[in-house]
Amino acid sequence: MTENTDKKGLNRREFLLKGMQVTIGAGLGLAGVQLLRKSSVDNYVWQLDMKKCIQCGRCASSCVKTPSAVKCIHVYDMCGYCDLCGGYFRPKTKNLTTAAENQLCPTAAIERRFIEEPFFEYHINEDLCIGCGKCVAGCGSFGNGSLQLQVNPHLCDNCNQCSIARNCPTEAFKRVLNSEPYLLTGYEKNAKLIK
Amino acid sequence: MKSKYISIIILVIFLSLQIFDSYGISRFPKPEFENGHVQPPVKTSEARADILNYLDIFILIASLSLITWVILKKRSRKGVFWISVFSVAYFGFYKQGCICAVGSVQNVALALFNPGYSIPISALLFFIIPLVYTLFFGRTFCAGICPLGAIQDIVALRPVSIKSWLEKTLGIIPFIYLALAILYAATATDFIICRYDPFVGFFRLDATFMMFAIGAIFLLLGVFIARPYCRFLCPYGALLNLVSRFSRKHMTITPAECINCRLCETSCPVGAINFPTTLKDKASNEAGETRFAMHLILVPAFVLIFGFIGSLIHENMASVNPEIRLARELKNKTNYGLKNEEAVEITAFKSSGKTMGQLNTSVVEIKQQFYVGSWILGGFVGLVIGLTLVSLTVFRFRKDYTPNKATCHSCSKCMDYCPVANPKLQKHEG
Numbered sequence: 001m002t003e004n005t006d007k008k009g010l011n012r013r014e015f016l017l018k019g020m021q022v023t024i025g026a027g028l029g030l031a032g033v034q035l036l037r038k039s040s041v042d043n044y045v046w047q048l049d050m051k052k053c054i055q056c057g058r059c060a061s062s063c064v065k066t067p068s069a070v071k072c073i074h075v076y077d078m079c080g081y082c083d084l085c086g087g088y089f090r091p092k093t094k095n096l097t098t099a100a101e102n103q104l105c106p107t108a109a110i111e112r113r114f115i116e117e118p119f120f121e122y123h124i125n126e127d128l129c130i131g132c133g134k135c136v137a138g139c140g141s142f143g144n145g146s147l148q149l150q151v152n153p154h155l156c157d158n159c160n161q162c163s164i165a166r167n168c169p170t171e172a173f174k175r176v177l178n179s180e181p182y183l184l185t186g187y188e189k190n191a192k193l194i195k
Numbered sequence: 196m197k198s199k200y201i202s203i204i205i206l207v208i209f210l211s212l213q214i215f216d217s218y219g220i221s222r223f224p225k226p227e228f229e230n231g232h233v234q235p236p237v238k239t240s241e242a243r244a245d246i247l248n249y250l251d252i253f254i255l256i257a258s259l260s261l262i263t264w265v266i267l268k269k270r271s272r273k274g275v276f277w278i279s280v281f282s283v284a285y286f287g288f289y290k291q292g293c294i295c296a297v298g299s300v301q302n303v304a305l306a307l308f309n310p311g312y313s314i315p316i317s318a319l320l321f322f323i324i325p326l327v328y329t330l331f332f333g334r335t336f337c338a339g340i341c342p343l344g345a346i347q348d349i350v351a352l353r354p355v356s357i358k359s360w361l362e363k364t365l366g367i368i369p370f371i372y373l374a375l376a377i378l379y380a381a382t383a384t385d386f387i388i389c390r391y392d393p394f395v396g397f398f399r400l401d402a403t404f405m406m407f408a409i410g411a412i413f414l415l416l417g418v419f420i421a422r423p424y425c426r427f428l429c430p431y432g433a434l435l436n437l438v439s440r441f442s443r444k445h446m447t448i449t450p451a452e453c454i455n456c457r458l459c460e461t462s463c464p465v466g467a468i469n470f471p472t473t474l475k476d477k478a479s480n481e482a483g484e485t486r487f488a489m490h491l492i493l494v495p496a497f498v499l500i501f502g503f504i505g506s507l508i509h510e511n512m513a514s515v516n517p518e519i520r521l522a523r524e525l526k527n528k529t530n531y532g533l534k535n536e537e538a539v540e541i542t543a544f545k546s547s548g549k550t551m552g553q554l555n556t557s558v559v560e561i562k563q564q565f566y567v568g569s570w571i572l573g574g575f576v577g578l579v580i581g582l583t584l585v586s587l588t589v590f591r592f593r594k595d596y597t598p599n600k601a602t603c604h605s606c607s608k609c610m611d612y613c614p615v616a617n618p619k620l621q622k623h624e625g
Contacts, residue, residue, distance in 0.1 A: 020441040024330055031303075032323050038306055040313040043248045054546060056539035066401055076234045080223025116230045126238070144223050153242035157291045157399065160298045160318070161386035169543035181242040 044175035045153045046162040047183050052172035053149060055133035055140070062167040063131070069155040070131030070164065072109070072124050078146035078186040081119035086142025087135035088112055088122055104134050126152065146186070153181035251294075252320050254285065255340070259328050263335045265607075266446045272607045279339035279348050287342035292395040296321045296341060297431040298388050300373070301380035308381035325431075329438045333445035333598075337425060337435060338605040343394050344425050348606055350414050351421035354464035362466055363583060365427040366602070370579040373430035374572045382564050384516045393424060421464030425604060440601045449613045453595035460596070462612040467603040472593045480590040487588045494581035498574045505573020506566060513565035522558045525551070 048059070048070065059070035083096060088110050093102045098112055109128035113121045124147075131149060139147040165173035176183060258278060265274035286295065294315075299322035306314035325336035337344045372388075379385045389395070396402025397410040416423050425432050439445070448459050448468065455471060462468075513519050521540055524531055531538035544554070598609070614620055 017441055021330065021443060024438055024441060025327075028323060028326055028330070031307075032319070035303060035306055035314055035319050036316075038310075038313055039316045039319050041316055043243075043245050043317070044315055045242045054539065054543055056543070058539070064395075064399065064402065073237060073239070075237055077225065077237075079225060081226050082223055115232045116228055119226050119228065121232075121235075123235075124238070152240050154240035156242075157293060158243070160293050160295075160302065160389050163390075166385065166390075169540040170547065178242045178245055178248075182239055184237070184239075 043178040045151070045158050045178050045181050046156060046165065046173055047151050047153075047176040047181060048149055049172045049174055049183055050145075050148050050150075050185060052170045053133070053136075054170055054172075055137035055149070056169055057132050057134070058167050058169070059149060059164050060130045060132040062164040064157060064159060064163050065155065067129070068131040068164070069152050069157070070149055071126050071129045071152045071155070072131065072133070072135055073148050073150045073182075073184065074122060074124050075146045075148055075184055075186055076121075078144045079122070080144050080146075081115060081121060082143060083118045083120055085112070085120065085122060085139070087139035087147045089138075091138075104138055106130070106132060106134065110135060122147075148184055150182055150184065153178075248317050251290065252317055252324075255321065255324060258282065258340050259324065259336060262339050263328060263332045266335055266338060266605050267332060267444060270446075270450060270607065270610050272611055275339050275607045276349070279345035282340050282342050282345040283349065286340070287346060287394070287398040290342075292342060292392065292398040293389075294318050294321050295343070296325050296336065297343060297429060298386065298392070300431055300434070301376055301386045301388055304377040304380040305383060309383055312383075326434065326438055329435045329442060331443050333442045333600060333605050334432075334435050334439045334603065335446075335605045337432060338607065341425075341431075342398065343392075343429070344422065344604065346394055346397075346414070347417045347422045347424060348604075350417045351464050352418050354421035355419050356461065356466055357420065359466070362426075363587070367576075367579055367583060368427050369430055369433035369436070371576050372428055373433045374575050376430050378512070378565075378568045378572050379515075382513075382516065382561060382568060384513075388430060422604065426465055426602070436601045439603075442600060445600050446598060446603070446605050446607065446610075448596055448598060448609045449615045451615050453597075454615060455595065456614060457596075458614060459609045459612040462609040463598075463603075464606065464608060465602060465604055467599040467601075468609065469593055469597045469599050471595055472591065477590060477592065483588055483590050487585065490581070490585045490588050494578065494585065497577035497581035499577070501577030501580070502570045502574035505569040505571075505576070509565045509569035510562065512569055513562055516561055516565075518554065519558055519561060522554050525554075 060068050063069050088104060089096065089102050090104050095102065100108065103110070107128045107130055109125045109130075111123040111125060113123065115121050133149050136147045136149050139145055162173055165171075258281065262275060262278045265271050265278065286292070294317055299318045302314050302318040303322050305312050306319075325340070328336055339345045339348060376386075376388045379387050391409075393406075393410045393413045395410075396406030397414075402410075413424055459468060460470070514523070517540075521544060523529075524538070525541065525544070531540060598605075611617070611619065
């Protein structure tokens, strides 16, 4: 077969090779253009939509990171600075003290600071927070919903498919713009007020 | 700055005069403090800057160009090794294995079949660029840019050769894996490639025990059986395998003319060297044309049989889909195997306001997708098996030792074995 090369310039095998090269090239080009029209130049990160979240606690266990990249964020603008904080105290707590048995948070990641009678400010220690959402459920059902679960975009590996999203029962995880990685409620409005 | 704080304090004091008016608006309205306490800002973090994502694409193109040059022009195994080390460090440990070309197959499949999903441009380019390079220069991406390939290449210290029948049989698995990955991605069920990526836990130094164990097994196995994941599992490798057969240029074992010295025979860790054929081989293959024709006729039969088998198990394949699972658990009242409490999926379904009817319609829809998909999947698997059998009957006359363009990973290990115009050997002679 190799002898044919000189006579015709292209033998059968070379013709097939060239033909396939052009076909694959054209196919890739077409598919590329087709997909390019559907693609977005923006970069996306995973975020949790609190409107759909039911605080099932899977954010703490499903993330590929340990501890989870999902953290509780305190939106102070929404907080009522309650003494009896549904996010801080276990239900039916008798003495409102910082004693360990009173705390709802399993890792004691919430710090309670006295501001003035009768107001207390609550701070989240992100290094301790495991993203279980217990405080979020407590605050949401009893208080203003100022404690909110959010993916920390700095900690998140931005997996191709988020393994929490796969396990989320309510499809609350979605991709949001990289430039605005948070889906906090009650935050932007008041940020403007301070400016 | 100071004036800003003063203005805030004045504002707070001013608002605190009206504190009693604002009560009763929300459940617990935000108090105004008398002692001038200033509310701290909400702690948020910045995401990875956009520019860094474009930098990844630039680094991909730059490193692919570099390794192609190193393999095809410079013919340096050492160069390939150091680029592999860089890839493991950058795409592996720094980027933590995401986004990678292997996983991007699923993003592309999802984007093609789901109009609602807009594929990130980085995923699209990570899919297309290595394919284009392979069409021109062979699988230089596999050689040392893919972090999964690179880490296996580095640990492949004592490769043993595998029997060719076993190699061919196991070589079908990547195509099955590819078809499954596309089916599950296209039906928006799961990204199985990412889920069972053996090295991502290693790159992140943070994974479940199972992930670590699987990664460790692959690496240990990889010491003796070179690149086990690349050869017998990698779905993107299956695509590159197909494209590389038609590559315009490809690395060669010898820089000049092969002298048939047989020194390279055992050099290939992945058994991708085609040996020269003799006239005796040709004589033993006399009946080849009839065999070839017979096998070619069998291919459509394989496609139909495997397509049918695929369609028979489509419900089993669909059963991992979360919506189908939910419908099954609700119907059987099995509550996801939990005894004491209601499963969160069921709680979520109840609170979502969806009716059983809506769920059933979407279940029927998904099952229909799986039915069609599994026919195509089975047919594709049958086609691959049929064509693999056909390829066994094809006899090709070869004068020299050449790399098998389909399975060669362009790792360049064979080059050092070739004595023709080898600068290393000439140094010894001089």
